Amino acid sequence: MNDPFYVTTPIYYVNDEPHLGHAYTTILADVLARYARLRGQPTFFLTGTDEHGQKVQDAAQARGISPQAHANEMVLRFQNAWENLHIANDDFIRTTQSRHTRVVTTILQDLWDKGEIYQGSYTGWYCVPDERFWTEKDLVDGNCPDCGRPVEQLEETNYFFRMSAYQEWLISYITQHPDFIRPETRRNEVLGFLRQPLSDLCISRPASRLSWGIPLPFAPDYVTYVWFDALINYVTAAGYLSDQDRFERLWPQVMHLIGKDILITHAVYWPTMLHAIGLPQPKTIFAHGWWVVEGTKMGKSLGNAVRPLDLVEIYGTDAFRYFLMRDMTLGRDADFSEAAISQRYHAELANDLGNLLHRLVNMTQRYCEGQIPAPEALPDATTSDLRTHTEILIGETFARVEALALNEALIAIMEVVGEINKYLEHTAPWKLVKQGETARAATVLYYAAEALRLTSLLLHPVLPEKTAELWERLGWQLPARLADGLHWGGLQPGAKVNSGSPLFPRI
Ligand SMILES: [Zn+2]
Structure with a gap:
């Protein structure tokens, strides 16, 4: 089999500190890429960082430096962590790189020209730290369903992607491609989500409120919503609009590895975006589970007793x-x-x-x-x-x-x-x-x-x-x-063996 193997991790939010969730997805992608290389498959393993958005802007402001300077420092935490975990990625994309902003800008203009994006008015409950609007029914006790913090009502003019137009198409695509969303539990979860009417996707933020983002080419006083910008990294790095041959070889083979918490963005937003752009779908979107300690998801803020990445120091x-x-x-x-x-x-x-x-x-x-x-x-x-x-x-x-x-x-x-x-x-x-x-x-x-x-x-x-x-x-x-x-007989008689300390010393 000579089809290339193209595997991606989510691009991690540059303001986050690398934790077990990031490490697990990245190690998993690395292991799959190394198996592909071992059997002689051409391989492309992509990871990177998502660098726009409110939290980066706020953190940079608090430090009195530019968002780009802040991101340039923060990205090192991920790059060093991956080096330490023996991650052999082929590319590392940052959403502030010009190769990426150029592709996002072209896609936005293209979708605008095709009428896939329109201007509308948005009223909703907004969670400031999460940079997300929520509908009334999303709220949990009047608070953000994601982080539990209070939300504020906000009305503003914004730009929308006609995601709702692709609901029926997406349902039939998922139904006809059993390997598209895996495992089956996640596929059923997405199909369940799609039983509710799909709304259009707000893809902009007024620059007056949030300036740290990619400006909309047709409305420069707006920047692109981070998710819309971030997802596009997967096609940017594969050569979309820069190396068409390479893109056509790689793109249909791509496997997106994600945690189950970002299933809807990857399995609903992203496929409809690709469809509107006129691009084929990824081969597989695979959502893995979580590492839990006594039933609680392990994250950076939960204060679980174990600091997983510290165990690397002990066990290697x-x-x-x-x-x-x-x-x-x-x-x-x-x-x-x-x-x-x-x-x-x-x-x-x-x-x-x-x-x-x-x-x-x-x-x-x-x-x-x-x-x-x-x-x-x-x-x-x-x-x-x-x-x-x-x-x-x-x-x-x-x-x-x-x-x-x-x-x-x-x-x-x-x-x-x-x-x-x-x-x-x-x-x-x-x-x-x-x-x-x-x-x-x-x-x-x-x-x-x-x-x-x-x-x-x-x-x-x-x-x-x-x-x-x-x-x-x-x-x-x-x-x-x-x-x-990978064949019997690799060891050559006469080769000298070497003694040394134990491969895995007792701890
Ligand atoms: Zn929130």
Whole structure:
């Protein structure tokens, strides 16, 4: 399959402090992109920051600096966090970049010319901190349904996108494309939302009230509503209006990863916007669940006892990535606890994987002069089985990743790691050596090491740093074309193994 893999995270609000929710979506996108690269698919992984809007303007004003200067500082918190979490994104878009503002401006003018945007009067309940209008029935006890703070009534002239015109179209599109909104619970949620009449979307804010935004080209005393501006980043970065060939290759393949809290903007606003612009729909919009602590969504302001990103310092980035991928069934909520991380770390990473490497390197040094031995031509049935199971695991892993069953993929990989451990117990190379069966001992060590090399390659997207360390111990280097490593026989007899400190030291 040579279709490109294009994956996006939401662009994060630059004023926010990176928290577990941001980190999880970004690590998930990174893991999917790394699996795509591993199997040789052309890959484009996009993340970035949303930099316009009231909160940035207010924060900048409070600091006495320009909104752009404020955003330039704040964006570093995200960029540093992603570096720290071993995120290998191909692009980082900021909505204040000219490549983006140019595309937004052109799209707005185009929609205005086509009559998709009109001027109207808006009266509504407005939540100042959230920059959102709410209808009467949205309010909860007269307050903002999102943040619970008081709202004010506001009437003003604004510009509207004719979103309501596309309600029937959207319902039939979603119905006819079962993979468009996933998982099914979210798809049903969107279809449920669309049972109510869809209103038009207010896409502007008067510059007198909010100046930090992209001016409407046909009404420069207005700026673009942040959501309308932000969503467009996904087409900007793919080359819309700048590299049409690239855009046409990438765009139909795009997968938007989002948290379930921003489902409606992505699965209702965005598709109708694209439809009005005349662009095809994304391939998939996937909304994952939340990490919860005792039933409460984990965010920055809830004051949950655990500060998840602090655990990176204790357990290391790769183990943190492993836990997040291993413990969430995609689409559902999952429990976050330090005890669970510690358990996965010690049982699976330190014990099963780390000890296996340690024992193999030790025995190779003791029995084979520190070099990967040459196997016999005709191994016994148990040995052949180990090879077969490892080779089958390759195709199964990619199938599970494609089905977004990452936790199942990791369970199956760790089962083969367990099988290698059992194989060593069962064949007991230390006894074979004592009995003078050195050729057989060499075969066992080769097969165990090669099976570990292949399974660790399948763990590479989740544990990029630790697997690289593991291969260095086994005397193997990642080939320039990663997919070339996915065949039995990569370890070369004669390669020197290296001892070192434990891959996952006990904590
Ligand atoms: Zn609010």
